Amino acid sequence: MSEPAEARNRAGLTETEFLAGYDPRRFPPVAVTVDIVLLTVRQGRFSVLLVRRAEHPEMGKWALPGGFVQEHEDLDEAVLRELGEETGLEQLPPGIHLEQLRTYGRPDRDPRMRVFSVAYVAFAPHLPAPRAGSDADLARYWPVAELSSPDGPRLAFDHATIIDDAIERARSKIEYTPLATAFLEEPFSLSELRAIYEEVWGTPQDPSNFRRKVLRLEGFVVPVGEIAPPRGPHGGRPAELYRRGPAQVLWPPLRRREPEEAPGEEG
């Protein structure tokens, strides 16, 4: 028998009566928050939005944006509200992708009280600098490659774990869904799309085969019938432009290939 059932039975209460007479001294305070792993590719770098904590605990460390779920809010509503607050955007851009990641509830993950965090992942195109009108030091995008480096941010609570899970979710999700397009603004070229895959996966893709695969997957992208504007220093042929198609899943998936057991790292 579980402890609360025992407590309830000892008090001679039905479950309903027990809950109606909810006593915070007996059921210690519990909070539910949402934390958002906002992933984006800016300046060619796969990055995550973090905010610096101005208060204890974990003061000065970097944390995921998030906050309490309010009384009448669904989880998704809480996420959208927090996202708007943290990015400083009145309206989130179209095409942004939001999905629930998982819930983190280790008893000791927050020293103040029992906090369950329902984590979400967002895939967003390049957004303006965060928190417009606020202290620029308090929120910034960190390249995920720097997260584990000594120069990277020190992360608060269990947010390093959450971010790792979110990155893995992103890497696998763009294999079998068209959601890599959520990192781009429309219209986009296939090279831009390929750059997203290469940056998120960290592996180069053959341009010609990539193109063929993307175009053969029907509903992944649709041509807009325009040509990209001319390019910078040495030219090169301008690319055709595309927008997101109606497909929800990709079959066959695009595959990331791990670099075998070869020693050659990138760079």
Place this chain on the structure above:
Amino acid sequence: MSEPAEARNRAGLTETEFLAGYDPRRFPPVAVTVDIVLLTVRQGRFSVLLVRRAEHPEMGKWALPGGFVQEHEDLDEAVLRELGEETGLEQLPPGIHLEQLRTYGRPDRDPRMRVFSVAYVAFAPHLPAPRAGSDADLARYWPVAELSSPDGPRLAFDHATIIDDAIERARSKIEYTPLATAFLEEPFSLSELRAIYEEVWGTPQDPSNFRRKVLRLEGFVVPVGEIAPPRGPHGGRPAELYRRGPAQVLWPPLRRREPEEAPGEEG
């Protein structure tokens, strides 16, 4: 600005002070539960464990087993504890698979108070009848095919949604992981494994090609070097036996094929 931040700022409190002085009249009571979708294949039927509610609200309806997360428990611990209680098993059988599904938090999903439910899916082999020693009417396995039929159970709260999500998770997870083996006790034959796929997906699989695919995926199953015991009425060649291999993922995946737009339903 979010409402709690405003409230905190008006009171001149830091976040820490605010939380330390947590006031249940201001932050109305919130509960976190785990709900478990225990999936299994028994008597050849893909089934889910449900318990009949003996109390209001939703009295008499069928609900997922679950309960409150206790003060010092991690989520996974709460699930294991509840699973043990509901199945009546001292020790869960080896090979059982447990994973977090997602968290459901609609404000109105439970009329008593704000309840966030962290749902888990479990894949289990045939287990003894639930809740040994308790009223047999209170817990039973329902075939998932009956859930949407008029003779099926009326489901409490939002548990129909949770079960739907869990079933879809199971159907997709056995495509790209070896977890279909979690529905079987070792050792098992390839026909038994194929029967799991056919029952969970609801589509027949070609026996010879199924065999080849499974055996070529290295680490999916490993032969134990034994032959299944003789069979019932009309014989038939006895099958070789296998146990679970070390693989974590299957590539290429086994694919369920939707029945095109053909009219022929099963049966």
Place this chain on the structure above:
DNA sequence: GCAAAAGTGTTGACTGTACACCCATGT
């Protein structure tokens, strides 16, 4: 012309599917 990037074609290896066929067992 040359560099650079977009885009096309070709080839050989591999995979998936359908289906014919052989094997081992009970009656």
Place this chain on the structure above:
DNA sequence: ACATGGGTGTACAGTCAACACTTTTGC
């Protein structure tokens, strides 16, 4: 012998990675 299910062989179509090649642009 024959029914039943386990297990193998084969052949065709589709897919994929590699890489040579053509096209369109800026300088």
